[in-house]
Amino acid sequence: MHSPVAHAAAATHPTTVAASEGRMEQFVYDDAIVRKFVLATIVWGIVAMLAGVFIAVQLAWPAANLGLEWTSFGRLRPLHTNAAIFAFAGNAIFAAIYYSTQRLCKARMWSDRLSNLHFWGWQAIIVSAALTLPFGITQSKEYAELEWPIDLAIAVVWVGFFATNFFMTLKHRRERHMYVALWFYIATIVTVAILHVFNNLTLPLAVAQFVSSGTWPSGADLMKSWPVYAGVQDAFMQWWYGHNAVAFFLTTPFLGLMYYFLPKAAERPVYSYRLSIVHFWSLVFIYIWAGPHHLHYTALPQWASTLGMIFSVMLWMPSWGGGINGLLTLRGAWNKVTADPVLKFFVVGITFYMMATFEGPMLSIKSVNALSHYTDWTIAHVHSGALGWNGFMTFGMLYWLFPRLFQTEIWSRKLVSAHFWLSTVGILLYVLAIYAAGITQGLMWRAFDEFGSLKWPEFIETVTVLMPMYWIRVLGGLLYVTGIVMCGINAFMTWRNRPAKYAEVVHSAPALSAVYVDPPPPPSMLTSNTDWGKAVETKVLSGWFHRVWERKPFKFTVFTVIAVLVASLFEIVPTFLIRSNVPTIASVQPYTPLELLGRDIYIAEGCYNCHSQMIRPMWAERKRYGEYSKPGEFVYDRPFQWGSRRIGPDLAREGGRQSHDWHVRHFENPQAVIPQSIMPSYAHLLRQTIDFDAIQHRVNAMAMLGVPYGKAVREGQAVELAMQQAREINEQLESQGDYRGLHDKKIIALVAYMQRLGTDLTRPPPAPDEPAASP
Amino acid sequence: MSELMSAMQLTTFPIVALVLFLLAFAAVLARIFRAGSRAEMDRHATLPLDEPIPPTSTQHTRSH
Numbered sequence: 065m066h067s068p069v070a071h072a073a074a075a076t077h078p079t080t081v082a083a084s085e086g087r088m089e090q091f092v093y094d095d096a097i098v099r100k101f102v103l104a105t106i107v108w109g110i111v112a113m114l115a116g117v118f119i120a121v122q123l124a125w126p127a128a129n130l131g132l133e134w135t136s137f138g139r140l141r142p143l144h145t146n147a148a149i150f151a152f153a154g155n156a157i158f159a160a161i162y163y164s165t166q167r168l169c170k171a172r173m174w175s176d177r178l179s180n181l182h183f184w185g186w187q188a189i190i191v192s193a194a195l196t197l198p199f200g201i202t203q204s205k206e207y208a209e210l211e212w213p214i215d216l217a218i219a220v221v222w223v224g225f226f227a228t229n230f231f232m233t234l235k236h237r238r239e240r241h242m243y244v245a246l247w248f249y250i251a252t253i254v255t256v257a258i259l260h261v262f263n264n265l266t267l268p269l270a271v272a273q274f275v276s277s278g279t280w281p282s283g284a285d286l287m288k289s290w291p292v293y294a295g296v297q298d299a300f301m302q303w304w305y306g307h308n309a310v311a312f313f314l315t316t317p318f319l320g321l322m323y324y325f326l327p328k329a330a331e332r333p334v335y336s337y338r339l340s341i342v343h344f345w346s347l348v349f350i351y352i353w354a355g356p357h358h359l360h361y362t363a364l365p366q367w368a369s370t371l372g373m374i375f376s377v378m379l380w381m382p383s384w385g386g387g388i389n390g391l392l393t394l395r396g397a398w399n400k401v402t403a404d405p406v407l408k409f410f411v412v413g414i415t416f417y418m419m420a421t422f423e424g425p426m427l428s429i430k431s432v433n434a435l436s437h438y439t440d441w442t443i444a445h446v447h448s449g450a451l452g453w454n455g456f457m458t459f460g461m462l463y464w465l466f467p468r469l470f471q472t473e474i475w476s477r478k479l480v481s482a483h484f485w486l487s488t489v490g491i492l493l494y495v496l497a498i499y500a501a502g503i504t505q506g507l508m509w510r511a512f513d514e515f516g517s518l519k520w521p522e523f524i525e526t527v528t529v530l531m532p533m534y535w536i537r538v539l540g541g542l543l544y545v546t547g548i549v550m551c552g553i554n555a556f557m558t559w560r561n562r563p564a565k566y567a568e569v570v571h572s573a574p575a576l577s578a579v580y581v582d583p584p585p586p587p588s589m590l591t592s593n594t595d596w597g598k599a600v601e602t603k604v605l606s607g608w609f610h611r612v613w614e615r616k617p618f619k620f621t622v623f624t625v626i627a628v629l630v631a632s633l634f635e636i637v638p639t640f641l642i643r644s645n646v647p648t649i650a651s652v653q654p655y656t657p658l659e660l661l662g663r664d665i666y667i668a669e670g671c672y673n674c675h676s677q678m679i680r681p682m683w684a685e686r687k688r689y690g691e692y693s694k695p696g697e698f699v700y701d702r703p704f705q706w707g708s709r710r711i712g713p714d715l716a717r718e719g720g721r722q723s724h725d726w727h728v729r730h731f732e733n734p735q736a737v738i739p740q741s742i743m744p745s746y747a748h749l750l751r752q753t754i755d756f757d758a759i760q761h762r763v764n765a766m767a768m769l770g771v772p773y774g775k776a777v778r779e780g781q782a783v784e785l786a787m788q789q790a791r792e793i794n795e796q797l798e799s800q801g802d803y804r805g806l807h808d809k810k811i812i813a814l815v816a817y818m819q820r821l822g823t824d825l826t827r828p829p830p831a832p833d834e835p836a837a838s839p
Numbered sequence: 840m841s842e843l844m845s846a847m848q849l850t851t852f853p854i855v856a857l858v859l860f861l862l863a864f865a866a867v868l869a870r871i872f873r874a875g876s877r878a879e880m881d882r883h884a885t886l887p888l889d890e891p892i893p894p895t896s897t898q899h900t901r902s903h
Contacts, residue, residue: 168886243886324887333884338871345867349860371856378860571890610870611879627863634856 086575089238092568093166097179099469101159102462104187106552108151109458113548115144117541123711124534126735126742134198136744137711138670142209143197148450149207149313151190156458157317158186158226161249163465164324165230168246169237170573178229185221189214200668201287204703205302207309208263211287215264222260227253234617238573240580242614244340248320250621251348255312255628262632263305265292272765285758288664292769295698296363296646299706300356300639304632307355314449316347318457322390322414325461329406335392339385341610346382348624350375352631357428360437361680362706363646363695368639369430376428383421390414405480409460412488416452420445435510438676438710440530441502444495451491451544459483459551466558471566475557483547483554490543497536504529505710510684518687523713528740582612649696650829654771655820657759657782658789662817664762665810666705669746676707677716677821690717690822697824700771712743717822724793725801727815749811756808759786789816 121128122137129135162179166172173179192214196202202209210218230253234242266289273281280286291298327334334340356364356372391414394401401407423445427436436442466474474480508526511519520526588598613620639646655663666672679685681692693716698704722730729736732750734743763782767773776782793816794807806812871880 164887167890239886241883241886243883245887327884327887331888333881333888337880337884338876341871342867345863349863353856367852371852374857375860610866630859631856634852634859638852 086238086577088572089575090570090572091170091172091238092570094162094173094176094179095469095566095568097173097176097183098159098163098465100183101155101162102465102469102555104155104183105152105159105458105462106548106555108147108155108190109455109548110545110552112144112147112152113541113545115140115147117538117545119144120534120538120541122744123742124531124538126744129744131745133200133669133746133748136669136746138673138744139198139200141673142202142206142670143194145207146193146197146209147190149309150193153314153318153450153454153458154186156454156461157252157313157321158182159465160321160325160461161230161317164245164320165233165249168239168243168324169233170239170571171233171237174229174232174236178225182221182225182229185217185225189217189221192217196287199284200670201284202667202670203264203266203289203291204667204670204672204705205263205291205298206306206708208260208302208305212264212266212268212289213287215260215266218260219257222253223257227257231617231621238575240576240615242617242620243324244334244337244344245320245324247344247620247624248316248323250617251344251624251628252312252317252320254621254625255308255316255348255352258625258628259305259308259312263301266290267292267765267769269761269765272768273761275768276761276764281758281761285755285761290702290765290769293702294769295701295704296365296695297640298702298704299359299362299698300364300368300636302704303358304352304355304636307358308352310446310449311347311351311354314454315351318417318454319343319347319386321457321461322386322410325457325464326390326393326410326414329404329410329460329464330394330397330400332393332397335389335395339389343382343386343389345627347379347386349627349630350378350382352628353635354379354428356635357433358708359706360428360430360433361682362678363693363698365639365695368635371635373428373430376425378425379421380425383425384418387414387418387421390417405477405484406460406464408481408484409456409463412484413453413456413460416448416456416491420449420453423448434680434682435506436502437680438708438714439502439505439509440498440533440709441506442709444498444502447498448491448495451487451494455487455491455544459487459547462551462555466555470558470562472558472561472563475554475561479550479554483550486543486550487547490540490547493540493543494537495540497533497540501530501533501537504533509688509710510682512684518684521688523688523710524738524740527711527742580615646695646699648699649694649824651827652697652699652824653827653830654700654766654773656785656789656816657763657776658786658793658813658816659820660762660766661754661759661786662813662815663705665749665814666817667703671715672705672707674707674709674711674743676710676714678706679714679716685714689714691825694825697822700766702766702769715818715821719819719821719823723800724797724815724819725803727818728797728803728806728811729801731811731814746811746814749814750806750809752810753808754786754790754810754813756783756786759783786813793819 118128118135119137119140129137133139162173189210193210196211196214197209201211203211208215230249234246269281269288269290270286273279281288291301293301323334323340353375354372356368357376358372360369360373362369391411394407394411397407401411426432427442427445463474463480505526508520508529513519613623654660677693679689679692686692698706726737728750730738730743731746733745733747734741760780760782763773763776767777773782776785790807790812793812794805797803797806797812797815870876
């Protein structure tokens with residue numbers, strides 16, 4: 065494992081050993097934990113991609129959901145995204161971090177127990193996701209769907225086990241300088257913790273109910289919660305989180321991976337260490353501002369949207385600088401790429417990084433975003449990043465690790481090559497088809513005929529045209545899954561050929577001395593100035609301060625946190641505090657108790673995965689859906705339901721457009737109403753009964769969050785209001801068609817919510833003495 | 840705080856953000872391009888290739 069280049073480098077630069085001054089110590093790396101994360105990466109990779117293919121098939125052939133409520137697109141799409149991000153990519157970055165951190169620190173992980181608690185805790189979280197999301201237990205915030213008990217577990221595992229172990233390993237390292245890969249890991253760990261905590265501040269129903277009545281909810285309600293933020297603020301927090309989950313879970317740790325494993329595989333140092341420093345700080349400082357580009361033309365304040373766009377465009381340079389730095393690391397070694405499948409994976413992975421980070425800023429430009437947003441273009445973009453960048457960097461790392469972890473030759477290099485080509489073709493099929501689908505959708509939605517009318521006024525016309533592209537996506541996904549299965553077979557067969565006992569190499573390195581005197585800062589070039597001026601020049605302007613941070617994990621982490629939090633100060637806080645950002649509308653009232661329950665059903669079914677509730681102020685959208693959405697319309701929306709794509713039409717002004725009977729027929733069998741519809745059936749909602757007793761606690765919880773429910777919080781009042789509204793809707797329903805006796809079924813609550821959507825703008829404001837939240 | 844922030848011009852926030860970014864960027868550039876840093880940078884770049892001192896012994900302690 066010791067490359068000639070490495071020894072040559074060590075000989076040329078007697079670096080760390082000479083500078084360390086401590087006594088010589090012996091240590092053994094913990095590769096068992098890396099093997100565990102590698103195994104989990106492969107297993108969850110197969111699961112995540114299979115789930116993706118399964119729901120991709122459903123979009124082309126809706127009957128593929130087997131007619132079960134637990135396997136509908138809305139419920140399984142979050143399972144797919146969570147599995148891909150947190151299970152597949154998550155375990156991959158943990159494998160990378162545990163392997164490389166030990167080597168870069170010349171130290172075993174600080175605590176084997178914490179390493180194992182991290183591993184098993186993370187797997188338990190993934191299993192919890194698989195056991196809750198299909199049952200509609202969700203917060204409905206993209207990539208943050210998991211409910212509060214699991215969120216708490218994530219915080220404990222991430223901070224208590226992983227971060228503690230990582231930072232204590234840094235503290236006990238035997239290499240003075242922290243290599244740049246470790247910086248990326250630090251940024252990942254602290255930023256993900258911040259994002260996770262602030263985006264998941266919720267009020268659990270269990271807490272609200274216990275406080276108000278001393279009782280606990282039962283069943284799934286035990287896990288139910290609502291965010292402390294509402295409407296515009298909730299959307300802002302979510303996409304601050306959502307975008308930076310991409311940045312700090314799917315980008316920075318993989319860049320750390322790149323900066324460690326690419327030089328190892330290429331057997332040469334990174335092209336420019338200077339560039340890697342610029343890369344790091346530029347990403348850390350810029351990325352965190354870019355979230356609002358997910359909310360262009362929505363009810364978000366325009367200044368925030370523009371700020372997000374500008375910083376997104378600025379990301380072009382550091383991203384490409386980093387990508388070029390990676391590719392140029394192979395200078396003089398491109399001959400190896402033709403023969404080494406590990407390098408092939410890395411080269412294509414970095415190329416996808418550059419393509420995705422070119423495309424991302426481009427999509428953030430408002431005029432481009434006006435076309436791309438809510439379309440499949442976004443889906444193609446994220447799959448270019450996830451399958452190409454994250455996937456290929458992971459596979460490159462795995463194939464480099466297999467012989468080292470299992471201490472034997474890899475079982476089949478031909479299978480590695482087959483995996484590479486199969487996956488490459490799979491990604492290309494996927495993204496090219498879905499790019500075409502996205503642009504087609506966007507153009508059809510905004511097309512007018514010569515009379516100034518929408519050219520395709522029926523939304524379904526813009527769906528059916530995509531079917532060929534959806535089938536090509538399925539094919540591409542299948543090829544990609546096949547590739548991962550090949551990887552799994554290769555891993556298994558290599559593992560089978562392992563030695564009877566793994567050799568554990570005992571390494572030696574001197575401990576870092578407790579006292580370390582930094583080289584003095586460069587002399588000041590100022591001849592006539594104050595001491596203060598000279599200090600600024602020598603310690604700050606010369607960059608001397610940074611060199612000191614690079615060997616001080618605590619200081620480095622603190623300044624990284626500050627860089628991340630600055631965005632919150634200047635971007636998020638004003639949106640919360642400046643009243644003019646969210647002008648209130650007098651006619652907008654809280655949801656009635658029945659509508660509130662209906663909203664929770666809408667959330668549980670994952671409707672937001674296919675339907676937006678946000679009409680942008682564009683002529684085509686106003687023509688198709690009605691008056692554009694106003695910030696003040698969402699002040700009672702916890703969580704916001706603006707969505708991020710339109711597989712189906714926008715629902716922001718759905719209320720009153722169709723009869724109750726139409727809605728019930730449509731939910732029961734969408735194809736009976738719109739034959740080409742790809743929406744799954746929700747017939748189970750016509751069978752399942754409403755738990756009216758639970759409604760009072762929901763209303764009380766909302767009141768605790770500041771929703772003015774007035775008399776509805778009195779014991780039994782909300783239940784009475786809900787039953788009354790349910791009876792009224794049922795009577796109207798029975799007068800409109802053949803449905804009978806649905807007054808206590810969940811479908812009535814969902815219809816109540818649907819009929820409320822977007823109607824507040826045209827209502828008269830309530831009289832001062834009118835009880836709030838009455839139907 | 841709400842009163843104070845409401846009284847501020849909204850365009851202030853993006854401008855402050857950009858100034859902060861430029862300052863941070865300048866500080867990083869100062870770090871990497873200061874005189875005499877090349878040798879140090881080259882040394883740091885080799886760290887992934889700089890394995891610990893070759894093994895003094897090999898244990899065979901872990902079965903699987």
